Amino acid sequence: MDYLQVFLNAIVVALMAMYVYKNERKMETISTKHDQTENELGVLKIVSKSKEDQIKELKQLLSTKAETEKLSQIENQQLKSNEKGVTYIRWGKTKCAGPSTETIYSGQVGGGHQTHSGASVNYICLPNNPDVADPLKSHDHYGYLYEAEYEVFDFNQPQGIRFGIGQHEVACSACLTKGKLSSIMIPGRKTCYNGWTKEYEGILMSGYHGHAAASEFVCVDRDTEAIAGGSKNENGRLFYPVKTRCGSLKCPPYAADTEVLCFVCSK
Structure with missing residues (x-):
């Protein structure tokens, strides 16, 4: 196994570990779990393909994930701005x-x-x-x-x-x-x-x-x-x-x- 294959396998393992960790730390809705499962299956499919195809599909998967996170950040910012x-x-x-x-x-x-x-x-x-306040001393300097x-x-x-x-x-x-x-x-x-x-x-x-x-x-x-x-x-x-x-x-x-x-x- 050459270095590129080792590198790709390491990235795949890291991605899978990330998904497992997120699932253990946070309860997601059924639709979100379904999306995660599809992503995990996509990672597994990459392993069985050629090096060139692995690199291409891995870049696509990472790009899709980054865009999804960016969209989520924009939505959260919009919600916060509407509250202000x-x-x-x-x-x-x-x-x-x-x-x-x-x-x-x-x-x-x-x-x-x-x-x-x-x-x-x-x-x-x-x-x-108004809330109850304390009385002041009898004086005119106010x-x-x-x-x-x-x-x-x-x-x-x-x-x-x-x-x-x-x-x-x-x-x-x-x-x-x-x-x-x-x-x-x-x-x-x-x-x-x-x-x-x-x-x-x-x-x-x-x-x-x-x-x-x-x-x-x-x-x-x-x-x-x-x-x-x-x-x-x-x-x-x-x-x-x-x-x-x-x-x-x-x-x-x-x-x-x-x-x-x-x-x-x-x-």
């Missing part, structure tokens, strides 16, 4: 929407007080089921967290926004849209750009321009919701519709004294 996604806050709604979007939690909006010059700038979406209210009434109500939400607490929800890599809030638009998928549409809101505390712009869903039972005028963190002011803002393309549309999109 991008998160965003849906301001003004208690639930997320969309075929591939799930609601992580529902909540109410909070932030710093509108009269405090040192208040935090950002709005935050507070879950409705940042403060307040609820947020809609400041939307007949005299400043944008088109399409629900009537009667003034002084009601602002709803929110944390959303996960699966299989996406990024999300963006686009102000001034009522559609997404090409290649992007709509998550929700709304109008731009912020704090009042004359208050001491700074605020941020957020896209509040046009189909606004309020937290049930919360309609007291406590004036903590406030949501006002945003209006365009021409001058430094170029008009056109913008128009003076209009609401600002917004769209949240994902890709």
Whole structure:
């Protein structure tokens, strides 16, 4: 027996040992076992053929196995990518929407007080089921967290926004849209750009321009919701519709004294 025959036989034995080991270590389905049996029979058939045919068929068998493993890796990566996604806050709604979007939690909006010059700038979406926290010492050296209210009434109500939400607490929800890599809030638009998928549409809101505390712009869903039972005028963190002011803002393309549309999109 020459060296080539010894080499081929060693590879065949190694392949057979690999299949036996895999069968002992892991229970496979009937279809998978059937495929493995066919592969083992293919290895045995190679032994009885000429050296040239043995080399040719052995390469084919190894190539098929490598391609199968590569396909399996791609499928596993696809499954993992579908489980991942991008998160965003849906301001003004208690639930997320969309075929591939799930609601992580529902909540109410909070932030710093509108009269405090040192208040935090950002709005935050507070879950409705917080965990119990420890009390702090009686002192004034803290940042403060307040609820947020809609400041939307007949005299400043944008088109399409629900009537009667003034002084009601602002709803929110944390959303996960699966299989996406990024999300963006686009102000001034009522559609997404090409290649992007709509998550929700709304109008731009912020704090009042004359208050001491700074605020941020957020896209509040046009189909606004309020937290049930919360309609007291406590004036903590406030949501006002945003209006365009021409001058430094170029008009056109913008128009003076209009609401600002917004769209949240994902890709």
